[in-house]
Amino acid sequence: MPVATNVSGNLISQFWLPVVKEARKTVYPHRRKNARMKLLTLTDGIEPKEILAFEKEQLIEKKDATAWVSGMQKKVRIEVEGIGNVIDGSVYDVNFLGDSCPLLEHFPFDILNLDFSSQKNDDENERLEIEVQKLERFVQLQKQAKCQKFVLMYTTFLDNQPVNVSNIIDYSNSLTIGGWNGLVLNCNSTVNDVANKKTVLKSIIEQVVNKYAYNIHGIIKTTSSNSSGDNELFSLAAIMVV
DSSP states (O other): OOOOOOHHHHHIIIIHHHHHHHHHHHOOOOOOTOOOOEEEEESSSSHHHHHHHHHTTTSSSGGGGGEEEEEEHHHHHHHHHTTTEESSSSSSTTTTTSSTGGGGGGOOOSSEEEGGSSSSOSSSTHHHHHHHHHHHHHHHHHHHOOOOEEEEEEHHHHHOSSHHHHHHHHHHSSSSOTTTOOOOSSSSSSESSSSHHHHHHHHHHHHHHHTTTTTEEEEEEEEEEEEEETTEEEEEEEEEEE
């Protein structure tokens, strides 16, 4: 999988920023005018453009932000930016978001910027399945931390590699919760083409957030661009409220 080592300025300015601004205006209207949102971002560790852009718009303060990068060298590089918490490791590791993960103590967040396109992954096998599993775990942790509302943004590369939908369903259904009848996806057990993957991802997120008693404020917004050969950079964003 390619790694988006330099996040597109258009993705930040034309997609991520407008969604966060909308949330700040409509979902948090009673906060003090100078109050800032708490951000977690998966970032490339080279130049945290999204953090700097959100701070410039007075949506966050970087000293209160948490950044996850894929290695120690990137951590050292990004720490000079004055970001509050910088943690390194592989988001594709089985222990990521497990009980000993150092990220857990920082929940909840107002903004979850899950930019998996910025993270290094040498094994393409079940990449998207792992990302979706981690996405649900993020939502679960928000709920456990009694978060009432937040912005969820998910960015990844889509290609024609097969995705095992059955594995995604099995994982989600293993995280039992009262009243949950299980994840239901009206598609084949394996999905290959990009268009169907987009539809499946939207359906998964709609059901997963509902599973944890969140509602989507407005609609799920998406954008995409062909960025590297057969790989399409796909980003999805929504505002979650209880």
